[in-house]
Amino acid sequence: MTVSAGPVRYGSWSKDKPGWFGGLSARAWIGVALSGLPMVLAAGANRWLLALAWAPAWAVLVVLLAVPVRGRSAFRWALDLLLRGIGGALGWTDWQSRAAAGTTGDLDDADLPGVLSGIQTHDGPPFGPLLARPVVVADHRERTWAVVARITHPGIGMSESTARTRMGIGLAELLEGAATTELVSVVALQVRTLPDDGAERAAWQQTHLRPEAPRLARAVTAELAAVMTHAGVRHEAFVTLVVPERRIHRQAKEAGGGVDGRARVLYGVMGEIEARLVGPVGCTSVTWLDSPGLASAIRTGFAPGDRAGLATAELAARTDSGIAAVLPMAAAGPTAAPPPERRHYVHDAWHSATCTVLLPDKGAVMGALAPVLTPTAAGERRCATVFFEPISSTRADRMVGNESMSSELATELRRRGGFRERAAHRRDAARVEGQDVRLAQGNALVRVSVAVSVTVPSTWSITDYGRRLEASVTGSGFKPLRLDLAQDSAFAAACIPLGIGLPRRRGAQ
Template identity: 45%
Template sequence: MTIYSDYTPRRVGWFLGISGWQLGTIALTFLPVAATASAGRWASAAVLTLGWLVLVFLVVVPVRGRSATGWAWSTVRVAAGSLAGWTRFRARAATGQARDLSEVDLPGVLAGLAIHEGPPQGPEFARPALIQHRSLRTWTQTASLEHPGIDMAEAGERDLLGRGLGTLLDAAEATELIDTVILMVRSIPEDGTERAEWVRRHRTGHASPVVSGINAALDEMSTRINTRSEAFFSFVVPEARLGRAGREFGGGIDGRARVIQSAAAEMEAQLTGGLGATRATWLTSPQLAAVTRTGFAPGDRASIVEAVLAHDKDAGVNADVPWAMAGPSGADPAPRHYSHDAWNSASVTLRLPDKGAAMGALRAVLTPGLPGERRSLVVVFPVVPRGRAVRQSEKTAESANLAEDMRAKVGMRTGASIRGKADKARRVDAKLAAGNSLTYPYAVATVTAPKTARISECRRRLESSVRKAGFAPLPLDMAHDVAFASSCVPLGVDLTRPGQS
């Protein structure tokens, strides 16, 4: 079994796990307490001490992954948005106001998207879609992956796949264009649409009724217990890095598209090489619209596949999903889940265990727990530029050394956990000096279920699957809409990007 444990937090607290700004806030707010006590006004000092302790709790003590001040700010924002109606979404097509069916109409953080078609590529002259996020000034390209999986892979092969992922991240950093790499997997119950069409085409009609009945029963049984997985790869390029290179290639959208597709060719070589993918297909605009629609409404997949199969026989059948109808007809975020059309979704983030993560353990997270339920998982790799990575790595190592020195000076014992984190910080610094790239990955898992099912029960099952995989789940309350867009729709949403959430 391949175990990876060489990861470290983005920041290491200077003293007792407290960051610099937290320590400064505590010290500055204690000055009035000290001044009052030195003047002998003990009653006032007691009141100020009580207030100071409350402030320390609000600033320092984490509550389910966030500070109390962070929870308060998120609650105020969600309440204000709900009361003002800013968070409620109704599609223009659902209200009869859609004029241009090619115009993107998506809720929340996806509202600022524009889809462009790139130059023709390959023998089929396909035009991959370019996803432009105007408000964040980023560009994204997405590919559909075909991969045999790692369930049957031996330890040596899994180690090679892990090295292949590291090589892909190094290649992304070397392009000096890509700043985020996104891997997404969606797992849904098998609907049997393709199988039914294959049987219809190949049935001869010479089989006995008994044999036909047995085959039908086997098909129904296998359809109920099987799941279908969809894998996607996306990379994000900021406009700040793309503008100059795009002008060198002719400027405008076409110039940017040529630059992005050159980076896509490098990523495709890594995907089909070290990562073991058998095929990487860069999605066109119609394909991406269909993927987006099934992201919001998993039950629509069967009808879309049937339309595609009918289009193969009759060119008059319209199998495309217009962008004006690719999103939900309505969406309403709630504090504990996200409601979209006839579906509810709830998301959790995965906290990496100190003992390390086993490659392949996340399969349990992707296994649906109830009929009609869908599980989605995204792993995002923000690629840190070389200069910033060196500075952050050195700062993290220095913070670890400073924390150990301060604990030693005050006579506090340095536990094994603290020593282990400091050693990891030093190992990461050494790997960066050896030429590896630096990234701070995170993962988000989402369960989507029909509104006839209790989403709270589905979320508990998802959290149980996360714990079974060896990770710790942390519900993303107050942010389920952004988490859904990141983990279920491959359009380049990144939770860590300023302004995204």
């Protein structure tokens, strides 16, 4: 019998965009300087009354530019409100599917709202020993290509500490492999906890039910099935690989060009990722989705209650070839999506509230987000998506070098100014030094973001369940941040397994 060393705490993460100086970016400092320029010019011309009159206005502008309010500056809030108002006035936020309007042309064309409107799907060439045809997702807005896999994992709830550590190391190796290939820009892991509809259980009971069974036994079986279905939950997990066009176009040209050439390059990446998922990560199965499978995953993301009908039709089609069980991509999205509200998103007969999860400075153990995926009421759906963006070694070395230089400069300024070095300063310096050491050892630098969402029927109070979601995040040791004014994009990131979530930054490779 071995004594467990205890759970491993993961941390040592830093801000995605650290302040250029004093916690502010270069743009903020430029705005502060330009807003104070009239006061300086007035003082230089000995117009002191004008300089004193402009001083309160300059102070207000500094507050608007420098003081963050729920993750954004007041100036950015005003700009977002203005853009949202313009979009609503021009009708850009209203959306209705072509299927609901009766104008559907090609059933294979995806018809999705908001940030998903640029999605187009293609059936790739045969892949694997079963000659399956995984769907290749093209995002024309972001100029990316993606593939989606449904995975099955036994979970870590009953695993020992050593097994959890081994799975964590396996995930780190997977991300390092993705960074080494320099093709994959985002690896998105999505987990859904949805109400159990009992479709498979009902089909099995209907097939194996004996007509000569006692009436009381059949009544008890039906009552137990109803109770189990009402109280049960089901878990779904997806992995999405996103590759930018600028990284794949050369290799795709050598592989034949077009969609098939890009698919062949993606198949090589899929084989490497699948081997690591089944091996060190501990997945029991990895299934790359074809077009009907992806359409079903998207549809159940928008409408969790439709899964029962889709599963029943699929099971019935196995015995009756006349039943149409394939869902076309044109019907995968919602029928209508009204303009998104400020703090939630309405889609068909459901509405969702989404927030991001801010990582704590003290770190977290594996499985700390489990309470976030636990529904608080029957009929509630929880989703969580973790986006991993492997950063190339050249860019990572430059980022860590700049952060190390800033840390040393700040330490030297505090020393010369006679200020006492606090524990937080020593912790930040040790974190930067640790990142530099791990990067020199060959480890990869990964950008991480987490989006979580709760979905309930439209007759329920989304305000109440949004608070419950935030309480679950807080109880897990993290800090929630509701994505106000962007709930439609946040829902797509948290609930739809297409790899859309991390914003694209200028100059990112």
